[in-house]
Amino acid sequence: MEKLTFRHATKKPLAGAKAQAITGVVASGNLEVLLERALPPDACTVEIETPINGYGDVWEAVVADFVARAQPGGIRITINDGGARPDTVSLRLLQGARLMEV
Amino acid sequence: MSDRITDPATTSWYEASARARLDGLLDPGSFREFIGPEQRRMSPHLPLFDLPRAFDDGMIVGAGRLDGQAVLVAAQEGRFMGGAFGEVHGAKLVGLLRAALDQKPAALLILFDTGGVRLQEANAGETAIAEVMRAITQVRAAGVPVIGLIGGRAGAYGGGGLIAGTCSRLAVSEGGRISVSGPEVIETNKGAEEFDSRDRALVWRTMGGKHRRLTGGADAFADDTVAAFRTAALRLIDTAPAFDLATLEAEQARLEERIARFGDCRDGTEIWARLGANDPAAIPAMTTAEFDALLAQIGETTHDAR
Numbered sequence: 001m002e003k004l005t006f007r008h009a010t011k012k013p014l015a016g017a018k019a020q021a022i023t024g025v026v027a028s029g030n031l032e033v034l035l036e037r038a039l040p041p042d043a044c045t046v047e048i049e050t051p052i053n054g055y056g057d058v059w060e061a062v063v064a065d066f067v068a069r070a071q072p073g074g075i076r077i078t079i080n081d082g083g084a085r086p087d088t089v090s091l092r093l094l095q096g097a098r099l100m101e102v
Numbered sequence: 103m104s105d106r107i108t109d110p111a112t113t114s115w116y117e118a119s120a121r122a123r124l125d126g127l128l129d130p131g132s133f134r135e136f137i138g139p140e141q142r143r144m145s146p147h148l149p150l151f152d153l154p155r156a157f158d159d160g161m162i163v164g165a166g167r168l169d170g171q172a173v174l175v176a177a178q179e180g181r182f183m184g185g186a187f188g189e190v191h192g193a194k195l196v197g198l199l200r201a202a203l204d205q206k207p208a209a210l211l212i213l214f215d216t217g218g219v220r221l222q223e224a225n226a227g228e229t230a231i232a233e234v235m236r237a238i239t240q241v242r243a244a245g246v247p248v249i250g251l252i253g254g255r256a257g258a259y260g261g262g263g264l265i266a267g268t269c270s271r272l273a274v275s276e277g278g279r280i281s282v283s284g285p286e287v288i289e290t291n292k293g294a295e296e297f298d299s300r301d302r303a304l305v306w307r308t309m310g311g312k313h314r315r316l317t318g319g320a321d322a323f324a325d326d327t328v329a330a331f332r333t334a335a336l337r338l339i340d341t342a343p344a345f346d347l348a349t350l351e352a353e354q355a356r357l358e359e360r361i362a363r364f365g366d367c368r369d370g371t372e373i374w375a376r377l378g379a380n381d382p383a384a385i386p387a388m389t390t391a392e393f394d395a396l397l398a399q400i401g402e403t404t405h406d407a408r
Contacts, residue, residue, distance in 0.1 A: 020138075025182055027181040036140060078157075082154055
């Protein structure tokens with residue numbers, strides 16, 4: 001099991017007032033993403049637990065791309081991975097951010 | 103909290119996540135989760151096997167309203183480890199049942215989607231199954247109906263099948279299956295000649311929703327939509343039997359009669375023919391409306407036991 005943590009500075013807080021959201025499921029090729037409004041509005045953290053070792057660089061790139069697109073300021077994101085592909089991870093992160101906004 | 107669904111009348115129960123099922127089943131916005139994912143009550147055992155955990159351990163419990171009535175609900179996520187019972191997963195259901203003794207809701211609903219006990223934490227899982235069955239009898243004895251809804255991809259197998267057997271009432275869909283030993287388990291132990299687990303039609307004739315409904319193993323047959331399960335749950339709450347000696351003796355008598363009448367049958371279709379179905383081979387392809395008409399015609403699958 002590999003544990004990864006990424007910290008990013010954001011330009012703005014994520015819209016909306018929802019305190020938390022969860023999306024996805026821990027299943028083969030899938031993942032679950034828990035989002036909590038728990039940080040200062042200019043910070044975002046992403047913590048990942050994955051059973052697939054050795055893909056830290058890919059995770060780093062996917063998370064950086066998500067942060068740049070969504071600007072999820074104030075959000076603590078925790079991921080339980082079930083071996084999802086990068087495109088699935090990206091979609092789930094955006095889905096989670098959207099759930100926090102509505 | 104998430105996994106909202108827009109139209110329960112068209113959303114497939116089978117395809118929906120456990121959270122989406124709860125969202126569509128209960129009155130809009132009424133669900134309040136106990137021990138939510140943010141508390142991170144995850145399995146203490148799975149890391150030993152280098153397996154990923156889920157924030158809710160595949161079991162979502164809480165309170166809500168069903169047509170205005172207060173209910174307690176538990177939903178299993180069948181895609182996480184086959185919805186299997188581990189230590190935390192089981193403890194959350196036991197805790198919910200014990201809460202029902204205090205709160206006396208109009209009903210406690212269990213949205214089954216499980217292959218049984220989680221093998222990686224089997225002792226804790228087996229214990230949980232036993233504790234759940236004991237707790238269900240206590241809740242029923244206290245006058246609260248326990249309603250099982252079965253239509254997920256994992257069905258209700260193993261200990262989940264045993265728990266289903268202790269519920270006041272069960273609703274099942276075409277996709278739902280109820281049994282203890284699953285198809286692969288039977289094939290592994292007895293050989294493919296005895297039970298070919300790849301023969302899907304055989305699996306459904308033996309454990310599927312229609313067969314269980316026809317033989318009295320389930321009390322309602324629902325379309326595979328969230329709205330249909332909501333309707334079925336409401337009706338079953340209203341018709342749940344008392345939990346007393348007379349009910350148990352009637353159930354015992356019904357099961358003995360079932361063995362005497364069908365014990366020599368070699369296939370589900372033989373049982374359906376003996377029940378009075380004119381064309382048993384046509385039953386698996388029947389729509390819910392046609393199947394309901396058949397049930398009305400046979401007229402003996404309804405019983406007040408269990």
